Amino acid sequence: xxxKIVPVVMAGGKGTRLWPLSRATAAKQFIxxxxxxxxxxxxxxxxxxxxxxxxxxxxxxxEFRFLVAEQARELGVPLSGIILEPEARNTAAAIAVAAVIVxxxxxxxxxxxxLPSDHEIIADETYTRCVETATEAARQGKIxxxxxxxxxxxxxxxxxxxxxxxxxxxxxxxxxxxxxxxENAQKMLEAGGHFWNSGMFMCTAxxxxxxxxxxxxxxxxxxxxxxxxxxxxxxxxRLGTAGFAKSPSISIDYAVMEKTPNVALVPAPIxxxxxxxxxxxxxxxNPDADGNVVAGNATLVNTRNSLVMSRHAHLAVQGMDGVxxxxxxxxVYVGRLDESQEVGNLVxxxxxxxxxxxxxxxxxTSLRPWGGYTSVLNGERxxxxxxxVHPGKKLSLQKHYHRSEHWICxxxxxxxxxxxxxxxxxxxxxxxxxxxxxxxLGNPGKILLEMIEIQTGSYLGExxxxxxxDEFGRS
Numbered sequence: 001x002x003x004k005i006v007p008v009v010m011a012g013g014k015g016t017r018l019w020p021l022s023r024a025t026a027a028k029q030f031i032x033x034x035x036x037x038x039x040x041x042x043x044x045x046x047x048x049x050x051x052x053x054x055x056x057x058x059x060x061x062x063e064f065r066f067l068v069a070e071q072a073r074e075l076g077v078p079l080s081g082i083i084l085e086p087e088a089r090n091t092a093a094a095i096a097v098a099a100v101i102v103x104x105x106x107x108x109x110x111x112x113x114x115l116p117s118d119h120e121i122i123a124d125e126t127y128t129r130c131v132e133t134a135t136e137a138a139r140q141g142k143i144x145x146x147x148x149x150x151x152x153x154x155x156x157x158x159x160x161x162x163x164x165x166x167x168x169x170x171x172x173x174x175x176x177x178x179x180x181x182x183e184n185a186q187k188m189l190e191a192g193g194h195f196w197n198s199g200m201f202m203c204t205a206x207x208x209x210x211x212x213x214x215x216x217x218x219x220x221x222x223x224x225x226x227x228x229x230x231x232x233x234x235x236x237x238r239l240g241t242a243g244f245a246k247s248p249s250i251s252i253d254y255a256v257m258e259k260t261p262n263v264a265l266v267p268a269p270i271x272x273x274x275x276x277x278x279x280x281x282x283x284x285x286n287p288d289a290d291g292n293v294v295a296g297n298a299t300l301v302n303t304r305n306s307l308v309m310s311r312h313a314h315l316a317v318q319g320m321d322g323v324x325x326x327x328x329x330x331x332v333y334v335g336r337l338d339e340s341q342e343v344g345n346l347v348x349x350x351x352x353x354x355x356x357x358x359x360x361x362x363x364x365t366s367l368r369p370w371g372g373y374t375s376v377l378n379g380e381r382x383x384x385x386x387x388x389v390h391p392g393k394k395l396s397l398q399k400h401y402h403r404s405e406h407w408i409c410x411x412x413x414x415x416x417x418x419x420x421x422x423x424x425x426x427x428x429x430x431x432x433x434x435x436x437x438x439x440x441l442g443n444p445g446k447i448l449l450e451m452i453e454i455q456t457g458s459y460l461g462e463x464x465x466x467x468x469x470d471e472f473g474r475s
Contacts, residue, residue: 003054010094012064067367112202140168145200197253201252216250398468403458409450412450
């Protein structure tokens with residue numbers, strides 16, 4: 001039996017370089033930054049051709065498992081599996097696990113296409129030709145990386161120096177270069193033959209296993225043990241914790257790519273960005289006549305070459321040039337675009353202070369397998385949330401020891417269970433849930449259910465939830 005390419009989508013990163021929109025629990029790959037799809041959904045789109053690809057295998061973590069499932073469901077894209085890492089161990093461990101699973105389920109000869117989930121790529125004819133070239137090289141036993149044609153002397157990327165041509169359009173690799181200083185980046189740009197390291201790879205499952213066995217045996221052994229110990233949980237596969245923890249935390253570049261003589265480079269003159277800074281978002285946007293990229297509610301006066309984005313408040317920006325002004329529901333970032341690579345250091349400063357640490361961890365909107373909620377207002381002994389529940393979904397049957405709740409139906413139809421009584425709520429109707437009552441909220445309708453929840457009590461933390469019945473395995 002001949003198998004197609006198996007896409008392996010890496011979706012576990014918790015970057016904060018796009019703060020305040022991205023947080024530890026709201027990574028950039030799952031946020032709608034440009035257009036109506038997330039970066040993760042864009043990645044799934046690029047491997048949606050069923051003539052070429054098997055359903056994708058997604059490697060992620062426990063925190064993002066329902067995000068992955070829901071965003072794939074929104075696109076109608078079936079998945080080969082959602083693999084949950086017990087902890088972050090860098091890319092070598094994740095790719096090793098993927099190779100073990102693909103070899104087991106599809107065969108050693110099957111080509112894997114390994115893709116970060118947080119890159120913006122235009123999948124045009126040039127991109128398709130690059131994938132075809134890389135596929136052929138992979139079938140010849142190469143571990144293929146894609147080199148992005150540099151457009152500037154960027155210091156935020158690693159570089160690859162191209163070697164001699166191979167039959168079929170790929171090239172050997174002379175060397176890998178760490179993220180350079182500006183002077184060295186300029187020299188490589190002027191010299192030509194140097195490419196940005198995209199983090200995308202193609203190889204057969206068997207070739208990757210062989211390379212890991214030779215160059216990173218501890219990584220492979222840990223991956224094999226973690227897969228052998230894996231357990232199925234609903235639609236997810238949880239890797240064995242003890243086995244996975246034995247893997248060194250190392251990137252695939254250090255573990256394999258810089259050591260193997262079988263590495264090959266496919267030059268990829270494609271439209272690509274890792275969207276690792278607000279500057280990158282601005283460059284990828286559609287600027288107005290003054291060079292401004294604007295998303296959300298904003299008014300700009302005498303302002304040029306700037307990025308202005310708001311998720312809620314109306315932003316008024318006057319007399320600025322080359323700045324980023326980004327407003328989430330609970331925080332605002334203002335900084336120069338040419339310094340936006342340093343946002344990570346700002347986030348570290350915020351995380352180190354008790355008063356601001358929460359701003360780096362949790363986003364005001366939290367997604368759940370049934371929908372999610374947005375924090376609207378917090379005060380002493382009360383808070384207000386907007387709940388949204390997908391059609392046919394239910395929250396867990398639960399109770400709270402320290403709070404009571406008022407629910408108001410804003411949109412759709414709600415099925416509310418309180419102890420042994422079930423009530424149907426329509427728009428503009430409300431109900432009260434006493435402290436300690438066993439209750440549940442469900443959406444029996446065909447459209448999204450939106451509710452306003454007002455909580456009052458002595459303790460309002462999310463850990464004051466006693467789940468009695470839960471269709472998502474959390475009770």
